[in-house]
Amino acid sequence: MGASKTEYFSAKQNEIAAIAKAIGHPARVAILEYLVKVDACICGDIVNELPLAQPTVSQHLRELKNAGLIKGNIEGNAICYCIDEKAIEKLKKYFDGISNKLLKKNSCC
Amino acid sequence: MGASKTEYFSAKQNEIAAIAKAIGHPARVAILEYLVKVDACICGDIVNELPLAQPTVSQHLRELKNAGLIKGNIEGNAICYCIDEKAIEKLKKYFDGISNKLLKKNSCC
DNA sequence: AATCTTTATTGCAATATTGCAATATTAAAT
């Protein structure tokens, strides 16, 4: 025991959880913010931006990619990563939905 | 080593990461959705809604509470949990901000 | 071809998370 019982929950619940989980680490938040900040999506220097070793950054990038938050293009021997807006839109819509539903209620706590 | 190097990142980055992390488990997504669904924020029956044991649900509730996503009132011997809209608003604003910044750029990947 | 640059992978240690049975706590009901 001890593993997440993901199979007991809906696909949508698991999808939102997976995206949120990927954002749930400050290094990955920092990576996303860096990708938003730079105009071009030149990427190798993410390592220089962060106080983490290259393999660690590479792993965080993989997790963001698995969650659909970023996408990458191979350009020569470098890789150009950038944010995949679709995942951001999914989250936006999800929280907008929650927010709208909450407005229709009288908060009781 | 292996612990998160949270001290290397900004307070805001850590805050967003902490909220996202709390949402990053399907059981906690399911709890949030249940709290949105029920009109009143009667809470004991969250345990009946989920395929998890009572201590497990209690722990998930504590994590949601620590992240500021829910708040709870003691009502007799029961506890009334409900969503804290402030945390939802924070996330909404954060992703709106990212989304707006992305619109001003030509996506290159 | 040999080297450099960039990124990914592997293997490992440290730590964190998940889930639950057992137990504790707290307040209501009898």
Add this chain to the structure above:
DNA sequence: ATTTAATATTGCAATATTGCAATAAAGATT
């Protein structure tokens, strides 16, 4: 005061995550 009901805490096992050194892979440069 005892019992019941609701929730929290503790302690533990199973699993996952985090971070990095070492190494690999793959294209560019010389």
